[in-house]
Amino acid sequence: MxxxxxxxxxxxxxxxxxxxxxxxxxxxxxxxxxxxxxxxxxxxxxxxxxxxxxxxxxxxxxxxxxxxxxxxxxxxxxxHDFVRFVSHGSKFGTRPRADGRPHKTQTRYDPLVTSSLPEIGNTRLVWIEWVRGIAALVVVLSHFLDGVVPAFHDFSREVFDPGRAGVVAFFLVSGFVIPLSYRRQSTNVFIVRRLTRLYPIYWIVLVVTALLSARADWTSPAWWGELLLNATMLQQLFMASMITVAWTLTIEIIYYFQQIAAKTIRQLDRSWIVGYFWVAVFAGAVAAERVLDRELPISFPMLLAVACVGHAMSLSFGGLLAKKHTITITVVVTATIVVAGLLRADVDPLWPPLLYVVSFLGGIALFGLAYLARNRFELRWAVWLGGISYALYLSHSVTGGFIRAAPDDLLWPAFLAALSSAILSAWLLHKYVELPCIRWGRSYKPATAASRGVRRAADEPR
Incomplete structure (x- = not known):
């Protein structure tokens, strides 16, 4: 200064x-x-x-x-983010134009479109939204092409799975964004907004999945118990998810519990340190797999550690954490997962050690490249996909049925039908379910001591 x-x-x-x-x-x-x-x-x-x-x-x-x-x-x-950053340069260190107009690489997004974008202060993190969009599209295309192109099926089972890379990128985004929004909210507000954001669409897709399931037995108490357990999003702790991709949501909910516990003890901005614990759990689980010669849910601690890395990155991005701490946890988590993953016993036929490690590194690379290119590209199509990414992630598990039911000579038409219907249904769910529920959640305002006093005074007899 x-x-x-x-x-x-x-x-x-x-x-x-x-x-x-x-x-x-x-x-x-x-x-x-x-x-x-x-x-x-x-x-x-x-x-x-x-x-x-x-x-x-x-x-x-x-x-x-x-x-x-x-x-x-x-x-x-x-x-607590009462700092407003208004940017006029196209990238860090760029002087503003003499006429005050933005540079070509800058976009003035419609506030109605970007109202749900993550932010630091009032600066919209548009690049985070297009990371979501690209990650969602990668997951969808990976799952659909797996049933259409035999060469891609073999490649994604032996060398690199783009879908898993997209999931890793999703958890880096969650770790980056969730603490940013939670740190300026009360726990009650955070819980209400997360519930209204995640569950309505999830329940709709869950009901549709159950109705289309060949295992459905509506007269069986066990079926109803499985359905109700799936409705909590915690089903993956006890059984496989009815919605095939919803196993990641169980991990997401666990991450929310971690953040709530951290804020309860006033350590939210230091909760990224828990990433060291989760990566140690991952290494321990890999060692246990070799001893027990059986598959263990190692992706749980791996993705939780990744979310903590995302949290450290967001704090460093906002100037609240020294870069050396972010670099340290990123290197430790990445190196541990790579080394332990390569030494993993070959107990999971779907996830051999090399495939697991390469796919993990692909997710890290996707997020890292997006961060480096955050001021260079607009990617409006990816920002739009990012807005519907949650609905797209869930709905494509249903529309993928077009491909599963298609004969071999109609696989490509089935692929196009599955992709177009997934995007269309995601847009409809986003517009008519997700956005209204988000607005309803944001309208929630917990009663303060002052407002409770006003109500008590009004209720007292005069």
Whole structure:
């Protein structure tokens, strides 16, 4: 920071320069509003306008500025995303155009379209959304081509499975995004928003899957018990999922429980450290497979460790974690999974050791390349797919029935029918189920002490 000059009404202007980028005309505005209500507290609003895309080192600079000229309450607000980054450059370190217009690589997305995008402060992480879109498309194409192209079937069983790579990328995204949203929400709000986001579409696809299942026995209590257990998303802890791809959702729910526990003890921003525990569990499970000569659910700890790596990356991206910690956990988790995976006993015919490791590295590479290219490509089609990625991930397990039921001479028409119907049904579910449920979940506001007091006062007899 080169200079801080006082301005009117408590406004200070600052200019940042150094480390290959500049922040010119940065405005830190400190405003205090008071209420005549004796119970009201002083409110602070921190608004920071930056003249270039922020890097991971911005927040420490802001913290130092506030430590010198602000207060502990303002520092607390900075740490909880009351910092607004407005980018005018096309990439890190790019000076804004003289006419104020965005560079060609920048897109002004419709706020209605991007309202559900993950964000740091008010900066939409559009690249995260197109990672979701590409990962979902890779999973769908992998599953569909497996039944259409024999050469691809052999390749995905012996060398590299793109579907598994897409799943690894999904968990890096979850680890990157979920703590970002949870850290500025109460646990009640987080749970309600996750329930309304995930379960309605899942239940619809589950019912359709059950109705089409050849195993369905609606007079059997055991069938109803299996169906109800699947409705919890925790079924993979006890049995195979009715929806073939829903085994990953059980791991996702476990990750949510981990984050809730971390926030309960006020360690949410340090919960990425649990990744070291999960990768140790993975290595232990691989060793146990060799001793017991049987397959164990090693993908559970592997994907949970991957999510913790994503969390560390998000903290580093936002300037809240030193890069050395992110690099360390990334290297440790990746190296452990690679080495242990290669030493794994050949007990799972579907996942030989080399295939497991190469597919895992493919997911890491997909996310890493997306991060490096985050400011270079728009990929609007992938952003759109990212919006419907959850519905697409679930619905393609049903539409894949076109391929399973098709004769050999009609496999390609069945492939096109399965793909087009998966995308169409995903869009319909997203528009008419997922988005309304998201809006309903966001309308939930837990009662505060003040609001409860107002209601009690209103209920008292006069």
């Amino acid at each position: 080169d200079a801080v000059t006082p301005g009117p009404s408590g406004t200070r202007r600052a200019t940042f320069e150094g480390r290959g980028a500049f922040f010119e005309g940065t405005e830190l505005k400190l405003e205090a509003t008071h209420s005549h209500d004796d119970a009201a507290e002083e409110a602070h609003d921190v608004s920071v306008e930056l003249g270039a895309t922020f890097g991971a080192w911005v927040v420490p600079h802001l913290r130092r500025l506030l430590e010198k000229h602000g207060s502990s309450r303002l520092l607390h607000r900075v740490d």
